[in-house]
Amino acid sequence: xxxxxxxxxxxxARGAVTGYPLKLQxxxxxxxxxxxxxxxxxxxxxxxxxPALVAATQAxxxxxxxxxxxxxxxxxxxxxxxxxxxxxxxRLHRALLEIHIEEGALVCPDTDRCFPISRGVPxxxxxxxxxxx
Amino acid sequence: MKLKQLEGLLGDLQQFTAPxxxxxxxxxxxxxxxRMLYTAExxxxxxxxxxxxxxxxxxxxxxxxSSLLDAEHVVGIDIDPQSLELAQENAADLELDIxxxxxxxxxxxxxGLLVDTVVMxxxxxxxxxxxxxxxxxxxxxxxTRAVYSLHKTSTREHIKxxxxxxxxxxxxxxxxxxxxxxxxxxxxxxxxxxDIAVDFWRFVPRARDEGSTACSVTNLxxxxxxx
Ligand SMILES: C[S@@+](CC[C@H](N)C(=O)[O-])C[C@H]1O[C@@H](n2cnc3c(N)ncnc32)[C@H](O)[C@@H]1O
Numbered sequence: 485x486x487x488x489x490x491x492x493x494x495x496x497a498r499g500a501v502t503g504y505p506l507k508l509q510x511x512x513x514x515x516x517x518x519x520x521x522x523x524x525x526x527x528x529x530x531x532x533x534x535p536a537l538v539a540a541t542q543a544x545x546x547x548x549x550x551x552x553x554x555x556x557x558x559x560x561x562x563x564x565x566x567x568x569x570x571x572x573x574x575r576l577h578r579a580l581l582e583i584h585i586e587e588g589a590l591v592c593p594d595t596d597r598c599f600p601i602s603r604g605v606p607x608x609x610x611x612x613x614x615x616x617x
Numbered sequence: 618m619k620l621k622q623l624e625g626l627l628g629d630l631q632q633f634t635a636p637x638x639x640x641x642x643x644x645x646x647x648x649x650x651x652r653m654l655y656t657a658e659x660x661x662x663x664x665x666x667x668x669x670x671x672x673x674x675x676x677x678x679x680x681x682x683s684s685l686l687d688a689e690h691v692v693g694i695d696i697d698p699q700s701l702e703l704a705q706e707n708a709a710d711l712e713l714d715i716x717x718x719x720x721x722x723x724x725x726x727x728x729g730l731l732v733d734t735v736v737m738x739x740x741x742x743x744x745x746x747x748x749x750x751x752x753x754x755x756x757x758x759x760x761t762r763a764v765y766s767l768h769k770t771s772t773r774e775h776i777k778x779x780x781x782x783x784x785x786x787x788x789x790x791x792x793x794x795x796x797x798x799x800x801x802x803x804x805x806x807x808x809x810x811x812d813i814a815v816d817f818w819r820f821v822p823r824a825r826d827e828g829s830t831a832c833s834v835t836n837l838x839x840x841x842x843x844x
Contacts, residue, residue, distance in 0.1 A: 485718070486714075486716055487776060488668070488690050489716040489718070492728055492732065493718065493726070494727070494729045495726060496724045496725070500726075504726075504728050516701050516714065521666065521689055523666065524689045531729060532731075533728075533729065547642070556840075562827050566761055566762050581689075581690065581714075584714075603632040604705070605698075605701055605705070605707070605717045606718055606719065606720065607698075608718060608719060608720035608725075609719060609720065609721060610721075611635075
């Protein structure tokens with residue numbers, strides 16, 4: 485599971501208010517490089533919950549990866565941004581699409597219900613009597 | 618990628634080894650799957666560069682097809698862990714990055730406007746009545762551009778009514794009628810009947826605003842806490 489998925493996933497456990505953002509606990513993660521798509525990233529930026537993304541990178545032990553405030557569209561569009569590893573664009577790309585959580589857990593912020601992540605797949609299953617109504 | 622090439626690659630995927638009848642597990646065949654995704658991309662621009670979710674992804678045929686057509690991010694969701702393992706192997710064999718989530722579709726909680734397109738071959742609702750409608754209803758909550766789905770032709774009028782009336786669809790259109798070959802274990806009509814008529818649907822959700830998403834609620838909560 486990558487952080488773009490984390491950014492959209494919420495808990496549906498009974499007692500959850502929004503169930504979002506899920507607290508991330510990481511035991512093992514890996515990186516896989518892929519080609520950045522600047523147009524996609526620019527379109528994604530306004531839809532991302534920035535504090536949730538920053539919190540996730542902090543849980544990974546990467547406090548330097550993203551700034552506290554989201555980059556501006558101008559920063560993402562800066563010339564040469566796609567080729568420059570340190571650019572705001574490449575950092576956003578790395579955070580959203582290149583980091584894979586392999587083992588760990590997602591914890592509901594409202595109820596502390598824990599959803600394990602095993603072999604890259606979070607298990608969000610709930611027993612019928614645990615589901616939010 | 619050419620349609621024939623897409624169909625060929627999908628034809629090499631591993632399929633369910635021990636299908637669970639109660640979950641209506643039968644793979645979406647390469648012929649149908651390739652045409653679904655090809656149409657979604659070439660007629661409607663709904664796949665390439667988009668975020669695509671595959672509901673009831675099973676062995677991952679529709680996820681893999683989306684990824685092969687250059688969806689930027691693909692999330693496959695299924696209730697069954699063995700299916701997800703197969704989907705993972707199929708993606709890995711083709712060196713595709715596909716995120717997988719184990720979840721019951723009716724309990725899915727995906728926030729915000731991040732998913733562009735939902736593709737699915739849901740249970741037809743023959744094992745558990747209403748399963749097909751749960752998938753459509755959740756798809757319409759999650760997708761911002763379109764939902765592509767397969768349903769038995771015999772349920773056409775009902776589906777159209779429910780999609781427009783209860784699921785916030787601004788359009789519900791049958792793109793074509795197909796013959797769907799069900800493995801013998803799933804035959805539920807007459808003895809030898811294995812081919813059933815299935816509609817390929819495209820549903821378009823009404824535009825939502827960010828006001829209704831978990832995102833803004835979270836921000837509100839945080840603001841309150843900081844005070
Ligand atoms: C017709 S199959 C889809 C096959 C898939 N497109 C493929 O190519 O393998 C239906 C799938 O929905 C899954 N499913 C059934 N009920 C579900 C539910 N409530 N939540 C999530 N997945 C479910 C089944 O496990 C099965 O994989």
